[in-house]
Amino acid sequence: MLKEELKQNKESKRIRIGIRAKFSFAIILLVVSILVTATVYFINRESKIFTKNVIEFMRSETNHLALTAQESISQEELAVIEADAISNLQKNDSIDYAFILNSENEIIQYFDRNRNYDIGSKLVDGIDRTFTEDMQYAKMSLIKDQFHIGTTIYDFSLPVISKLNQETIGMVIIGLSDRNFRAEISEMKKVVTVFSFGFLVISILGSILLAGIIINPIYKLAQGAVEIGKGNFDYKIELNRSDELGLLADKFNDMSSQILIAKKKEIESALMGEQLEIAKSIQEGLNPMDYYNKKGIQIKGYTKAAKGVGGDYFDYIDIDEHRVGVLISDVAGKGVPASLVMVMIRTVFATYMKRGDLDCAMVVTAINDALGADFAIDKFASLFFMIYDRRTQELSFSNAGHGPLVCYRADKKAVTVSKIDGLPIGIMEDSEYQQAKIKFNPGDMVILFTDGITEMRNTQKKEYGIVRVHNKLIANCHLDAKDFLEDLIADVENFKGEAPQHDDTTAVLFKRVE
Secondary structure (H helix, E strand, O other): OHHHHHHHHHHHHHHHHHHHHHHHHHHHHHHHHHHHHHHHHHHHHHHHHHHHHHHHHHHHHHHHHHHHHHHHOOOHHHHHHHHHHHHHHHOOOOEEEEEEEEOOOEEEEEEEOOOOOOOOOEOOOOOOOOOOOOOOOOEEEEEOOOOOOOOOEEEEEEEEEOOOOOOEEEEEEEEEEOHHHHHHHHHHHHHHHHHHHHHHHHHHHHHHHHHHHHHHHHHHHHHHHHHHHOOOOOOOOOOOOOOHHHHHHHHHHHHHHHHHHHHHHHHHHHHHHHHHHHHHHHHHHHOOOOOEEEOOEEEEEEEEOOOOOOOEEEEEEEOOOOEEEEEEEEEOOOHHHHHHHHHHHHHHHHHHOOOOOOOHHHHHHHHHHHHHOOOOOOOOEEEEEEEEEOOOOEEEEEEEEOOOEEEEEOOOOEEEEEOOOOOOEOOOOOOOOOOEEEEOOOOOEEEEEOHHHHOOEOOOOOEOOHHHHHHHHHHOOOOOHHHHHHHHHHHHHHHHOOOOOOOOEEEEEEEEOO
16 A cells, blocks of 8 residues: 555656646747847837838938039039038938939939049949839838948939929939848847847746746646536535635636536437427428419418527318418517417417308408417517408408518519508407408419518528518519429528528518419
8 A cells, every 4th residue: 555655646746847848848849939029029019110210211311412402503602512412411320421413423422432433424323213203202122232341231212303494304313231230130140139138037947936836726726627527517626725726716716616617418419309300300290391282372471490400380271172372470589488479379270270151351350369468578470361252263361460462463473562550469459451352363363471581691691681672572473372482582592692591581482374
């Protein structure tokens, strides 16, 4: 037993040493990374700023020399001003040369630390100094030649413009060597490097000391992580500290508790998901998904819930051998609550449709009366019901806050909208509903839909809209009900694109073909 305990202590010590070494190395690596990044950034930034300032200064000097030459280039008595300007530039050790030329490229005044020229001779050095007509800022060129070994010359040139006729009467040139400000930048790099190295040494010593101080709590945290990694979520880290490590231990303990709770919720959520899938399958089975094609009438429906189950519902049923009824309903809200109300509506509808002596207004009134007392205060549903009678070739309909009857007329090749008012069901008991009739001829089509169709949004937040539905009726009037509805739903889905579905979508197409 003692031998086993000694072995565990030895292993524990080895682990502590390993953690201390890794911790120290991590801190040193972090400090080195930060120092290198900051040093490189600082040096590059300061070098760019320094270089930019020097270039801006030289452009200012070039502009000043051009203004001086503008005043005196054609007046010999002012040549001394030019000479003074050139002489002032010569005092700057970084400037290798300066020239004032006339319009013939002849030297009026100059100095050059490497070459001699004759006043009045032409300057020919192979440098392209062409200017545009609107040039007002000194042009800069980089030069390396045999006269400037180991250095780069910034050649600044600017045309001299006459005040009288705005013509070019000369040119000024200043050559700046980078040897001096390269030396300044080099010195700055040395200072920053020494400072960074000193800070690095201090950081290494501090990291080793810090590792020794906090190794034990980190080791306990590591042990806790191992236990939690094994799935022991009841394990608690005992660390009585009021600093960040103590707070971390508390958070670790909270995390393990939350993970334990989350796993339980995950199991419950998985069960709930399975139940919702079953509920979705059951709800989809409540809607007639088969293709109705009997005695000159075609009916096809489609529905898709936004959240597994939803509140949209449609149905069609043969009332007798002559009449067929079609219903569509949209319960306010989405999800399970709306689906329960939808089932209630279907139950009442299916029960009432077994009666033979009925009309549209009677059915809608019966559904409202049966469900009005059972609805929650914030729950209501829109509903539209219609009956087609093959004997009279008439389509009667009633509306409970759902919307107008949208009908394609084959003889007119146009879409008509027939409105009839009515409160949504569930708002007021004993509501009275009206009934209207229209003639329904061969080739005519009626489309019933919920607002999930027309209010479907794409990624640009634009809605599908009723106009697109009307255009589809006109363009695809030759299709049967099944093909038409499939084409409409495909167009709606294509319009939606990657945008999420925000509402239940349901549509029913009713067409007479004989």
